[in-house]
Amino acid sequence: MSDNMPKKNFLSFQLDPKLFEPATQEEKEQQVQMRESVSFMKDAMRRLYKNKLSMVCIIIIVVIMLIAFIAPSVYPYTYEAQDLSRKYLEPFEYSQKEQAAIDAGESVFPHLMGTDALGRDYAIRVIYGTRISLLVGIFAAAIVIVFGILYGSVSGYFGGKVDMIMMRIVDVIYALPDVLIIILLSVALKDAISKSSSELVMKLGAGMVSIFIVFGLLYWVGMARQVRGQILSIKEQEYVLASRAIGASPARIIRKHMIPNCISVIIITAALQIPSAIFTESFLSFLGLGVSMPMPSLGSLASDARTGLVSYPYLLLCPALSIFLIVLSFNLLGNGLRDAFDPKLRS
Amino acid sequence: MDSKFLFYIVKRLLMALLTIVLVIAITFFVMHAIPASPFSSEKAKSDATIAALEAKYGFDKPVPVQFLNYLKNICQLDFGLSTAWVGSTVFDLIKGGFAYSAKIGFTAAVLAIVSGVFFGCIAALKRGGWIDKTVQVVTTALVSMPSFVVATILLLVFGLKLKWFPTLANMPGGLVLPILSLSMYPMAYITRLARSSMLDVLGQDYIRTARAKGLRNSKVIFKHALKNALSPVITYAGPMMAYILTGSMVVENIFSVPGLGRLFVNSMLRTDYMMIMGVTIFLAIMIILMNFISDILYKVVDPRIDLG
Numbered sequence: 001m002s003d004n005m006p007k008k009n010f011l012s013f014q015l016d017p018k019l020f021e022p023a024t025q026e027e028k029e030q031q032v033q034m035r036e037s038v039s040f041m042k043d044a045m046r047r048l049y050k051n052k053l054s055m056v057c058i059i060i061i062v063v064i065m066l067i068a069f070i071a072p073s074v075y076p077y078t079y080e081a082q083d084l085s086r087k088y089l090e091p092f093e094y095s096q097k098e099q100a101a102i103d104a105g106e107s108v109f110p111h112l113m114g115t116d117a118l119g120r121d122y123a124i125r126v127i128y129g130t131r132i133s134l135l136v137g138i139f140a141a142a143i144v145i146v147f148g149i150l151y152g153s154v155s156g157y158f159g160g161k162v163d164m165i166m167m168r169i170v171d172v173i174y175a176l177p178d179v180l181i182i183i184l185l186s187v188a189l190k191d192a193i194s195k196s197s198s199e200l201v202m203k204l205g206a207g208m209v210s211i212f213i214v215f216g217l218l219y220w221v222g223m224a225r226q227v228r229g230q231i232l233s234i235k236e237q238e239y240v241l242a243s244r245a246i247g248a249s250p251a252r253i254i255r256k257h258m259i260p261n262c263i264s265v266i267i268i269t270a271a272l273q274i275p276s277a278i279f280t281e282s283f284l285s286f287l288g289l290g291v292s293m294p295m296p297s298l299g300s301l302a303s304d305a306r307t308g309l310v311s312y313p314y315l316l317l318c319p320a321l322s323i324f325l326i327v328l329s330f331n332l333l334g335n336g337l338r339d340a341f342d343p344k345l346r347s
Numbered sequence: 348m349d350s351k352f353l354f355y356i357v358k359r360l361l362m363a364l365l366t367i368v369l370v371i372a373i374t375f376f377v378m379h380a381i382p383a384s385p386f387s388s389e390k391a392k393s394d395a396t397i398a399a400l401e402a403k404y405g406f407d408k409p410v411p412v413q414f415l416n417y418l419k420n421i422c423q424l425d426f427g428l429s430t431a432w433v434g435s436t437v438f439d440l441i442k443g444g445f446a447y448s449a450k451i452g453f454t455a456a457v458l459a460i461v462s463g464v465f466f467g468c469i470a471a472l473k474r475g476g477w478i479d480k481t482v483q484v485v486t487t488a489l490v491s492m493p494s495f496v497v498a499t500i501l502l503l504v505f506g507l508k509l510k511w512f513p514t515l516a517n518m519p520g521g522l523v524l525p526i527l528s529l530s531m532y533p534m535a536y537i538t539r540l541a542r543s544s545m546l547d548v549l550g551q552d553y554i555r556t557a558r559a560k561g562l563r564n565s566k567v568i569f570k571h572a573l574k575n576a577l578s579p580v581i582t583y584a585g586p587m588m589a590y591i592l593t594g595s596m597v598v599e600n601i602f603s604v605p606g607l608g609r610l611f612v613n614s615m616l617r618t619d620y621m622m623i624m625g626v627t628i629f630l631a632i633m634i635i636l637m638n639f640i641s642d643i644l645y646k647v648v649d650p651r652i653d654l655g
Contacts, residue, residue, distance in 0.1 A: 171362065172362075172365065172366055172369060175362070175363070175366040175635060175638065176366065176369070176370060176373075176631075177370070177589055177593075177630065177631045177634045177635070179589070179593045180370075180593070180627050180630055180631050180634075181370075181373065183611075183615070183627070184373070184374055184377055184378075184623070184627050185377060187615055187618075187623055188377045188378060188380060188381050275491070279493050282493050282495070283493055283495065283593070283597065286493075286495040286597055287596060287597065287600075287612055287615075288612075288615075288616070289615070299493075299495065302495055302499060303495070305499070306499060306601065309499070309502070309503055309507060310503075310507045313503055316499055316500070316503065320492075320496040320499070320500065323493060323496065324488075324491055324492055324496060327491040327492075327493075328488065328491035331490065331491050332487070
């Protein structure tokens with residue numbers, strides 16, 4: 001209160017004119033932002049870039065993906081071409097026929113990982129198997145993201161009875177033993193698929209199709225739970241109330257406020273889902289329920305390698321090492337993402 | 348609190364039973380969606396024989412009636428007759444196989460829990476030391492290896508190259524490698540679980556209080572820390588059961604153990620539908636029951652947990 005103002009009366013609406021004076025230069029400077037505000041996404045990415053292990057994993061995954069998706073189109077051998085004159089070659093060994101061709105001055109591409117019992121080039125088979133594994137992992141992550149987000153956000157947003165019923169369904173699905181159901185479905189589908197006319201379905205085989213079906217039916221529940229939990233807590237925040245007060249539709253609130261705030265949970269859960277999907281696929285292929293012959297998968301390659309294991313251990317080690325590298329990279333990347341996106345969880 | 352706990356047990360039990368019925372229903376209806384009759388794949392039989400067999404197993408009745416019958420039979424432990432192993436009931440085959448699988452699985456589980464908790468605690472107590480670092484690297488590698496990779500590599504190295512252990516299960520000491528292969532993944536998982544929960548517990552106030560009272564280090568760890576650090580390990584019991592049971596399909600095949608897993612894979616190869624249904628349901632019941640038990644145990648061990 002300034003001195004020349006009369007004493008303020010009780011209940012009188014009296015303004016202090018000083019409050020309406022223009023701000024001084026000094027006061028203005030206080031409002032200037034010294035540093036650009038860092039968004040959550042940028043902050044997380046910066047933490048991820050700093051994590052050397054995660055970056056190495058990203059590089060490994062990208063390199064493996066490039067090899068798996070580009071190499072088959074430039075590689076001189078195909079995964080199904082058999083040549084019994086060159087069976088069981090060691091890596092970089094040539095068959096007599098090939099040696100003769102080399103001696104005659106022709107260039108023969110070396111068998112980087114040798115050949116298998118039917119004389120098929122092993123490197124390209126491992127590459128195809130890797131491709132199957134990656135496809136399964138990516139597909140699983142996509143399904144988990146789409147279904148999980150839709151289901152979880154609807155359940156969390158509406159709450160109450162809807163939430164209760166939807167979550168009971170999730171509880172039941174969560175309790176189902178997934179591997180057993182996949183095996184059951186692939187046994188049952190084998191018959192139906194062998195009569196299918198679709199070329200893609202034929203190529204993938206009953207095991208693959210049932211893996212995808214079961215991922216679609218069962219795998220998203222973990223994500224749905226996570227997203228729902230997150231949405232439930234975000235729903236109580238003031239900014240959601242504010243946006244509802246100005247008349248935003250539920251769809252807009254879910255899209256603009258809920259999903260961006262769930263993004264860290266979504267990324268972490270999806271990243272950790274990939275290795276577990278790859279695990280399941282290779283397990284089934286090992287049992288002979290995965291892709292159909294002659295399409296190779298890392299699991300079926302390892303299974304075939306059991307005959308002649310002592311003499312040709314590289315037939316086991318190549319696919320085994322390959323799956324180990326893929327799963328390890330995804331696991332470590334998943335941990336890195338968790339550290340980057342959810343620093344509270346860091347142990 | 349007590350009645351609330353009882354209510355929780357009942358609720359959880361109902362949930363488990365519902366899941367079991369659901370698994371039976373899924374199994375039944377998926378198998379019935381197959382156009383082929385269980386007998387059509389067998390050697391040529393006359394139509395009259397097939398009709399008689401179908402009448403015997405009730406396949407001529409409407410599907411819902413068949414389902415209720417099947418459900419009733421399962422409650423009486425009657426899973427039907429095997430078509431591939433003629434003359435044996437599915438339940439007898441399961442019983443015979445499970446005797447082996449249970450022995451291997453139980454030993455593997457105990458080995459995984461004991462060594463996992465041990466390594467996890469050591470790593471937590473020596474945090475940042477070389478033991479901790481080694482444990483972290485090894486466990487990270489092990490949880491990235493599928494069961495068939497671990498099993499075939501163990502077979503190759505210790506069975507075929509070094510010849511320390513026999514490669515077939517029916518020889519003396521032949522169960523060592525299958526047990527080791529089954530326990531690797533759960534052991535690594537439990538080690539990581541025990542390590543992080545031990546680290547968490549060691550940072551709590553009551554541990555500081557216990558130390559401030561002047562208790563011996565061993566007493567602090569065994570009496571105060573370990574008990575509380577173990578409760579997350581209990582929650583892993585259900586998933587571990589699932590891992591060991593499904594993993595045994597691979598491991599038993601690799602080491603020729605005549606257990607349930609190998610039986611299951613063989614019945615898939617021989618398209619014995621009654622057998623596939625029976626084993627699927629049996630394994631699912633084991634997994635669901637283990638989940639139920641571990642949930643209840645978890646609440647018993649740690650009463651602070653909210654009974655939602």
